[in-house]
Amino acid sequence: MLGGKIRGALVLMSAVAQAATNAPTRAEAEAPEIVVSATRLDREINAIPAAVYRLNAAAAVTRQAVRTTPDMLTGIPSAMVQKTAYGQGSPFLRGFTGFRTLCLVDGIRLNNSVFRDGPNQYWNTVDPLSIRDYELVMGPGSVLYGSDAIGGTLNALPIEPPEYSGESTWERRLYYRGATADRSNVGRLQLGGRLNEQLGFVGGLSLKDFGDLRGGKDVGLQDNTGYDEWDWDLRGDYHFAKDTVLTLAHQTVNQRDAWRTHRTIYGLDWAGLKHGDDKSLYYDQHRALTYLKLQSRDLGGPVNGVVATVSRQVQSEDVYRIKKDDKSEQQGFDVTTWGATLQLDSDTRIGHWVYGVEYYRDNVVSYARKYKASGKLDSVEIQGPVADDATYDTVGAYIEDAVKLFGDRLEVVPGVRYTYAKADAGRVKDPLTGAATSTEGSWHAVVGSLRALHPLTEDRKHVVFAGVAQGFRAPNLSDLTRLDIARSTEIETPVSDLDPERYVSYEVGLKSRAGRFTTQVSYYYTTIEDMIVRAPTGRQIDGLSEVTKKNSGHGFVQGVELTENINMGRGFSTWVTAAWMDGQVEAYPKSTTQEERDYISRLMPPTAQAGLRWREEAGRYRVEFVSDLAAKADKLSADDVRDTQRIPPGGTPGYAVFHARVGAALVKNLDVVLSLENLFDEDYRIHGSGVNEPGRNLVLTAAYTF
Numbered sequence: 001m002l003g004g005k006i007r008g009a010l011v012l013m014s015a016v017a018q019a020a021t022n023a024p025t026r027a028e029a030e031a032p033e034i035v036v037s038a039t040r041l042d043r044e045i046n047a048i049p050a051a052v053y054r055l056n057a058a059a060a061v062t063r064q065a066v067r068t069t070p071d072m073l074t075g076i077p078s079a080m081v082q083k084t085a086y087g088q089g090s091p092f093l094r095g096f097t098g099f100r101t102l103c104l105v106d107g108i109r110l111n112n113s114v115f116r117d118g119p120n121q122y123w124n125t126v127d128p129l130s131i132r133d134y135e136l137v138m139g140p141g142s143v144l145y146g147s148d149a150i151g152g153t154l155n156a157l158p159i160e161p162p163e164y165s166g167e168s169t170w171e172r173r174l175y176y177r178g179a180t181a182d183r184s185n186v187g188r189l190q191l192g193g194r195l196n197e198q199l200g201f202v203g204g205l206s207l208k209d210f211g212d213l214r215g216g217k218d219v220g221l222q223d224n225t226g227y228d229e230w231d232w233d234l235r236g237d238y239h240f241a242k243d244t245v246l247t248l249a250h251q252t253v254n255q256r257d258a259w260r261t262h263r264t265i266y267g268l269d270w271a272g273l274k275h276g277d278d279k280s281l282y283y284d285q286h287r288a289l290t291y292l293k294l295q296s297r298d299l300g301g302p303v304n305g306v307v308a309t310v311s312r313q314v315q316s317e318d319v320y321r322i323k324k325d326d327k328s329e330q331q332g333f334d335v336t337t338w339g340a341t342l343q344l345d346s347d348t349r350i351g352h353w354v355y356g357v358e359y360y361r362d363n364v365v366s367y368a369r370k371y372k373a374s375g376k377l378d379s380v381e382i383q384g385p386v387a388d389d390a391t392y393d394t395v396g397a398y399i400e401d402a403v404k405l406f407g408d409r410l411e412v413v414p415g416v417r418y419t420y421a422k423a424d425a426g427r428v429k430d431p432l433t434g435a436a437t438s439t440e441g442s443w444h445a446v447v448g449s450l451r452a453l454h455p456l457t458e459d460r461k462h463v464v465f466a467g468v469a470q471g472f473r474a475p476n477l478s479d480l481t482r483l484d485i486a487r488s489t490e491i492e493t494p495v496s497d498l499d500p501e502r503y504v505s506y507e508v509g510l511k512s513r514a515g516r517f518t519t520q521v522s523y524y525y526t527t528i529e530d531m532i533v534r535a536p537t538g539r540q541i542d543g544l545s546e547v548t549k550k551n552s553g554h555g556f557v558q559g560v561e562l563t564e565n566i567n568m569g570r571g572f573s574t575w576v577t578a579a580w581m582d583g584q585v586e587a588y589p590k591s592t593t594q595e596e597r598d599y600i601s602r603l604m605p606p607t608a609q610a611g612l613r614w615r616e617e618a619g620r621y622r623v624e625f626v627s628d629l630a631a632k633a634d635k636l637s638a639d640d641v642r643d644t645q646r647i648p649p650g651g652t653p654g655y656a657v658f659h660a661r662v663g664a665a666l667v668k669n670l671d672v673v674l675s676l677e678n679l680f681d682e683d684y685r686i687h688g689s690g691v692n693e694p695g696r697n698l699v700l701t702a703a704y705t706f
Contacts, residue, residue, distance in 0.1 A: 037104070037135040037155040039402065039413070040144055040354045041305075041345060046511050049413060049453040049465035051077075051138040051522050051561060057131040058159075062703040063622070063663055065177060065675050067186075069126040069156065072134050075628070077561035077579035079136075079152075080604040084646070084690040086182070086213050087227040087258030088121030088283070092688075094138060094524060095557035095583045095600055096151030100473060100501075102141065104155040106249070108291055108311045111148045112335050113362045113392035113423065113476040114385070116484075117534070118601070119688065122315070123154075125253045125287040127231040129175060129188045129206045132159045138561075139524060140471030140505045143415040143449045146358065146396045150471045150503055150526075158249065161200030161237050162192050169194040173204075174704045181677075181694035182226065183211035203234035215270075216683030216695040223266040224282075225691055227258040244296040255285040262645040262690035263485075265324075270683060270692060271648035280322040284332075289313040291339075307343040307356075312336070319385075326373035331384040331484075333366040351403030357396065364390040364477060382429040382436045387481035387494075389426030394419060394474070400449075408460075413451040413467075420444055421474040428481045431493040431541060439480060439496050445472045461513040471503035471526075479532055479549050489642060491544040492534060499551045502529040518565040525558040528585055534639075535588045552595055555585030571615045578608040587637065598637045602647075602688035605633040605654065622663040622673075629656045633687035646690045655684035669706055675699040 038048045045052050053076055060066040066074075070089030073079040080092040090097045099115040103123050110122060134156055141149035162171045173190040186209070192202035208229040213222045233251035240246065259282040261267050267275025291311035299305060318332035343356035366384035371377055382388065400415030422442040430437050451467030475498040482492045509522030531553025539546040559581035567573050583600040611626040634651030641647075658680065663673040681696040 035135045036157075037107075037153060038137045039400070040343060040356075041352065041402075046460060046463060046513070047411075047453065049411070049451040049467055050507065051509060051520065053134075053136040053138075055134040055136070057128050057134055057156075058703075061128055061177070062175070062671055062701050063673050064661070065179070065673065065677075065699045065701050066128060067177075068124050069128050069131070069134075070123050072128060073136065073154070075577060075609055076136065077563060077577050077607075078138065078559050078581060078604065080602075080607075080686060082119045082602065082686055082688045084119050084121065084262070085258055085260045085283075086210065086222075086225040086691050087124060087229075087255060088119075088260075089124050090119035090121065091123065091154075092119075092602060092604060093136075093151030094526065094559060095581060095604065097602075099148050099476065099478065100150040102145055102149040102153045104145070104153065105251070105289060106158055106291070106293065107155060107307070107341070108289065108309060108313070108339060109145075109337075109360060110313075112313075112315060112337050112360075113390075114315075114333055114335055114364060114366075114478050115148070115476065116385075116478040116482060117532070121258070121283065121285065122287075125255065125285055125315070126156050127206050127233070127251070127253055129186075129190075130158055130204060130231065130233040130251055131156045133157045139507055139526070140449070140469040140503055142447045142471040143400060143417045143469065144354075144398055146398075146417065146419050147394065147421065147445075147472060147474045147476075147500075150473060150501075158233065158235060158251070159190070159192075159202055159204070161202045161235065162194050164194045164197045164200070168196065171202075172706050175702070177699065177701045179694075179697055179699040180214075181697035182213045184226075185209050198239045199236070200239075201234070201236040204232065206231040213691065214695050215268075215692040216678070217681040219268060219270050219683045219692050219695070222261065222268065222691060224259040224261050224264070227255060229253070229255045241296075243298050245294075247293040247295070248291075249293070250288070250290045252288045253286070255283075258283045258285065260690060267645055267690075268692065270685075271653055272650075273646070273648050274644045276645055277324040278321055279324060279326070280320065280328075282320055284316075284318040284320075286316040287314070302346055303344050304347045304352075305343075305345045307341075309339070309341045311339040313339070317385075327378070328371040328375075329368065330371075331366075331368035331381070333364060333384050333386060336363045337361065338363075351401040353399065353401050355397075355399035357398075358394075359396075360394050362390075362392040362477075364388070364392070366390070382427050382434075383481065383483060385482060385484035386477045387425035387428045387439075390477055390481070391424045392422070392477055394421045396420075409454065411453045413453075414449070416446065416448040418444070418446050419472070419474065423475070423477055423480060425477060425481050428494050429483055431483065431546070439494070441475065441480065441496065441498070443474045443500050445474065445500050445502075447472050463511050464509070465511070466508045467506070469505050469507075471505065473501040473532075475500065475532065485544065489545060490534070490536075490547045491541050493537075493541070493546055493548050495549045498532055498549060499530050501531050501551075501553075503527065504529075516567045516569070518567075520561075520563045522561050523559070524561075526556060528553055528555045528557070531555070531585060533585070533587050553585045553587060555583065555597070555600070557581065557583035557600060571617060572612070573615075574610070574612045576608070576610045578606075579604065580606045582635075587639075599635045599640075601637045601639050603633065603635045603637075605631040605635075605652075605687060607631070620665045622661070624659075624661045624663075626659045626661075627656065628659075630654050630687075640688070643688075646688055652685060652687040655682060657682050657684065670702070670704045672702045673700070675701075 190204035263276035368381035447470035449469035
């Protein structure tokens with residue numbers, strides 16, 4: 001019943017808890033944390049009327065041994081980092097995941113029109129070793145960021161070239177991470193330079209080799225859970241003036257042989273789980289993003305700042321499957337996304353306005369091939385997991401104002417957005433006739449938000465905030481044309497005539513810095529309307545139950561979040577975080593057409609985390625102890641109950657695990673950390689995952705900058 005924490009990231013709560021509440025990360029005072037993503041403008045966290053977090057990626061991968069981008073969110077209240085596979089992670093944010101959460105890379109959408117319902121693996125294609133900071137805004141962000149921004153929005157901000165020091169500057173960084181539980185080796189070589197005051201660059205190469213993961217003392221080795229990855233990135237900045245910079249950047253991520261073992265004969269039988277009968281099932285992932293960005297600030301005149309981007313992003317997925325009868329399948333897609341955005345802001349007598357337009361176009365190629373047991377090609381399918389020869393266009397325009405009323409006693413932030421989306425799927429397979437068809441559709445959405453912040457004291461160390469925000473998600477190609485396995489025993493088939501999903505979220509909270517205490521607490525309630533849910537048809541296809549999509553989900557999600565950080569003096573600090581969540585939605589819990597109220601899928605159980613840290617006054621030595629607790633996840637939807645390969649009978653067992661870390665700056669610019677995770681070698685998994693978390697794990701990280 002006791003178990004642990006998402007590997008490597010729990011002690012990150014020392015940084016997360018402080019970032020969440022704008023507390024300093026050292027005993028001495030630091031500059032306030034600034035975030036951009038919450039309002040698209042530089043704002044202090046305590047001045048933002050929402051739950052916002054800023055995570056230092058460079059510190060997290062070294063000092064907390066964080067392994068992936070999803071792991072970065074471990075420990076944040078109302079964030080649950082589900083992992084279908086060890087090489088795949090999909091954070092649940094305030095009850096939502098998959099295409100109901102939005103990921104950005106330097107403000108550019110990672111999400112595209114083939115993202116699917118439920119957990120997916122695409123956030124794992126953002127290399128954390130190439131990222132400077134992550135900014136997370138909880139709750140609907142559709143006014144500023146459009147479709148998909150329901151549970152939360154994460155913006156990954158890449159590493160920048162070094163600052164100009166008055167002469168040519170060179171910076172080299174070597175990073176290594178090794179762990180015993182997965183026999184992994186991760187390394188990165190990074191080089192940056194500032195040739196002069198105008199021109200700077202930075203680039204890096206990351207190589208990652210993860211072996212099969214060992215679980216706790218009873219589970220032991222989990223076969224076929226390892227994978228390989230190699231990534232590279234390059235960025236150049238040219239400063240036309242102090243506050244005007246042109247950025248040209250590229251990043252590539254390649255991931256190979258990431259198995260989904262729960263659907264294979266190698267799945268676990270831990271805690272009553274069942275495993276699949278496939279002999280092999282693994283994914284190859286590829287992502288390449290190239291973009292040009294012009295940013296100018298403090299222009300004066302009617303327009304104070306400008307941010308313009310042009311981008312091209314390619315995301316590819318290839319799935320290889322060998323079934324129990326030795327027949328095999330290969331399917332996948334390539335999505336090429338072109339994007340263009342323009343953002344302006346104006347500081348006026350009636351507030352600071354931010355406004356802009358965005359356009360994205362997806363071009364989708366999808367394929368599927370089936371092979372006989374002999375290995376001979378049997379058939380070439382009309383489509384892969386989604387429609388072939390398809391396009392998806394989105395156009396959006398937004399405006400938001402931040403205006404102070406009654407002096408500085410009240411700040412109000414109203415906003416509105418209009419979005420138009422259009423899908424055109426050229427080749428779609430009819431699941432009944434097997435013939436090729438086509439489908440198209442278009443949708444409009446107007447959403448608004450109104451947030452307010454009231455300082456309780458003149459020094460603004462104590463503020464209360466409240467807000468109401470609409471969110472929406474337009475049907476995408478995955479909703480309309482998906483022909484692929486949905487859950488362990490279900491196959492999802494194409495459908496038409498879907499409407500956008502609509503949400504309204506209400507939130508109230510408090511942020512406080514009182515002496516040694518830093519607090520953030522919030523309550524949210526999100527209504528769900530026209531949620532697109534899977535509904536059973538009663539038919540069987542290749543031994544799997546057919547499900548299709550309907551706009552029939554109506555319900556709610558609510559929760560309470562708490563972060564408390566205490567600076568005890570003499571280098572000691574402690575923190576506590578906690579989250580509680582509840583949610584229900586109209587769905588089809590039985591294999592009939594009868595709709596009933598049910599729990600939302602993979603409802604996050606109550607969780608709490610606590611830690612104690614000591615840091616030597618000069619900052620050379622650090623010691624941290626962390627505990628993490630989660631109650632049994634037994635509020636199961638009918639889909640959860642049927643998902644016997646990932647969720648044990650009666651629910652995912654609760655857990656409590658402990659970690660210890662010792663860090664030292666042995667020589668100048670060399671940071672070394674030794675971590676012992678899951679001290680008591682407990683067996684556990686994050687609710688809904690297809691793989692257990694590491695057992696006792698010794699992790700060494702080292703970063704050398706010179």
